[in-house]
Amino acid sequence: IQMTQSxxxxxxxxxxxxxxxxxxxxxxxxxxxxxxxxxxxxxxxLISAASSLQSxxxxxxxxxxxxxxxxxxxxxxxxxxxxxxxxQQAKSFPLTFGGGxxxxxK
Amino acid sequence: xxxxxxxxxxLLKPSETLSLTCTVSGGxxxxxxxxxxxxxxxxxxxxxxxxxxxxxGSTYYNPSLKSxxxxxxxxxxxxxSLKLSSVTAADTAVYYCARPGGQRANYGGLYYxxxxxxxxxxx
Numbered sequence: 001i002q003m004t005q006s007x008x009x010x011x012x013x014x015x016x017x018x019x020x021x022x023x024x025x026x027x028x029x030x031x032x033x034x035x036x037x038x039x040x041x042x043x044x045x046l047i048s049a050a051s052s053l054q055s056x057x058x059x060x061x062x063x064x065x066x067x068x069x070x071x072x073x074x075x076x077x078x079x080x081x082x083x084x085x086x087x088q089q090a091k092s093f094p095l096t097f098g099g100g101x102x103x104x105x106k
Numbered sequence: 107x108x109x110x111x112x113x114x115x116x117l118l119k120p121s122e123t124l125s126l127t128c129t130v131s132g133g134x135x136x137x138x139x140x141x142x143x144x145x146x147x148x149x150x151x152x153x154x155x156x157x158x159x160x161x162x163g164s165t166y167y168n169p170s171l172k173s174x175x176x177x178x179x180x181x182x183x184x185x186x187s188l189k190l191s192s193v194t195a196a197d198t199a200v201y202y203c204a205r206p207g208g209q210r211a212n213y214g215g216l217y218y219x220x221x222x223x224x225x226x227x228x229x
Contacts, residue, residue, distance in 0.1 A: 033215035035153075042222050043153065045208055048215030054208045086153055090206070090214025093166035095143075095155040 005098030011106040016077045020101045022070045022087035031091035034072045038083045108133040110220040124190040128203030136181045140206045144188045146199040193227045
């Protein structure tokens with residue numbers, strides 16, 4: 001299953017609303033996870049089952065979608081949110097990731 | 107809280123075999139119905155899944171790496187290990203071990219990660 005993420009990068013300011021999309025090449029129902037990765041660190045799970053926020057993750061992060069189209073939204077970008085975000089399908093092996101979206105400071 | 111930590115050589119020559127170990131603490135490697143997996147990330151690039159193993163023994167491989175990958179579990183040491191044979195410069199990457207968990211763990215989100223280990227292949 002191929003995962004296509006867009007955009008590959010986005011420049012935004014603190015307080016902006018940012019949306020990242022992920023498209024699966026076939027129906028994955030809600031088997032979709034979102035990760036945040038900062039330089040030199042392991043990925044951090046933000047959302048699983050397409051829209052379930054992990055404990056401790058700020059509520060400005062939200063996920064939506066099912067089937068083949070998914071979105072990660074950051075409602076009001078904070079300085080600590082500048083990072084790279086990845087989607088991943090967990091429906092079946094081989095597990096696959098999107099190419100990543102780098103959120104940069106404008 | 108489950109913790110994972112990778113260990114192994116950081117520098118290899120082409121054609122050698124990469125051997126990494128992931129040590130699990132804070133929980134049992136044999137009690138989970140989830141898989142234990144290896145992932146990698148070449149410098150400046152995205153994440154790639156390598157292999158996953160369930161304690162039952164069921165194993166799933168990335169088709170592009172399957173012929174070179176071996177995974178094993180040693181429950182007495184709470185470790186699982188990765189071997190990747192015939193490495194080339196293209197195998198230079200940060201290697202992570204990871205496992206699903208957290209909220210809605212049954213949906214497979216990878217909640218537990220090691221800190222990663224950089225493996226460089228160079229002559």
